[in-house]
Amino acid sequence: MTAPYPRLDERLRMVDLQIAARGIYDPRVLAAMREVPRHLFVPPPYDRDAYADAPLPIGSGQTISQPYIVALMTELLHPKSSDKVLEIGAGSGYQAAILSQLVRSVVTVERIGTVAAQARSNLAAVHAENVEIVEGDGTLGYPHSAPYSGILVTAATPEIPDPLLAQLMDEGRLVAPVGSRSVQELVVVERHGSHYREERHGDVRFVPLIGEYGWREE
Template identity: 75%
Template sequence: MTPQYPRSDERRRMVEQQIEARGITDPRVLAAMRDVPRHLFIPSPCDQDAYADTPLPIGNNQTISQPYIVALMTGLLHPKATDTVLEIGAGSGYQAAILSALVRKVITIERIKEVAARAKANLEAVHADNVTIVLGDGTLGYPPAAPYNGIIITAATPEIPGPLKTQIAEGGRLVAPVGDRILQELVVLERHGDRFTEERHGGVRFVPLIGEHGWEEN
């Protein structure tokens, strides 16, 4: 049974007005967005605006994406209950919590120790027991658990990191914001042997992906 958290009416309105209204119809994704308490992943006082149609700061110059973008990127993975998914950029843990309700296992990589610790506490608070947090350079992926049915990059990358492409399972998908530090385009890769098909899903803005195969830290 899914735990019941406060502010359920706000989550219901968020899904109806921000997500369904923009064409996202996957019932499993919508249910996860209604169930997972976004406000628990956002520090005070910004948690008051947790269900607004906007990204919000979570500390350490990081942000939590607006609800619509979380739902869109999640849906583009085509998540199945048997999947193992790799997330690059744990942030506050919210995206991983959404994925944890939809797939068998989630591994999320975070490079900032303090951010990883907060994500761990947040995920424990919502009983997302199938999520593992790894501290490290997300652009290298996590080979010990590869291949992955889905990989989601939650920071802006100048190109898809080569190590991540090699860790996608046959038929698996990778979703990432690709572009410069200011503006990116949401790109989806799907693997077919040594070949990758590509889809593009419009402009987005994310904080930069820092790492060996991403941006250098300023």
């Protein structure tokens, strides 16, 4: 059942034209994208364009990802209802809200206090009670709740941070944009004991992941 939020027609068109039409097939992911009101995660005046096929500013130099990219990264994670997922980079909370529909629990790490506060407010507004927001260096992960069935990194990293690989459960999946500050490849890592298998899924552009195992702040 779709939540009683306004702009439902826009959400349904977004999913049909921007996401399903471009090859996202997981019915649970599509249902979550229809359910979560993206406009509540975009500050004014950009909220009027919340269902456009584009990333949008959320303040503090950060962005909310393009809807298709959110759906693609979520589908690549292969989320199951029993999973515990770690997200690196809470942003405005939209990706965590999508994940909250699909998994048992979500821990999301955000380094910028004002952005974390925004995410808390937004997630409370949509009653995403299975999401925990932690302020800190996302490149270190959150070992307190490890291991995780899935890890999703929503900022560009020069390479996969070692602490995140260490916190990934056996047979778990990690999805991250890996490359330079200007362009990255979407990489999926699947853990098999001490071995990690990689897949690559095309070019993307994200804001840089700042931290000990990421980029330095400019």
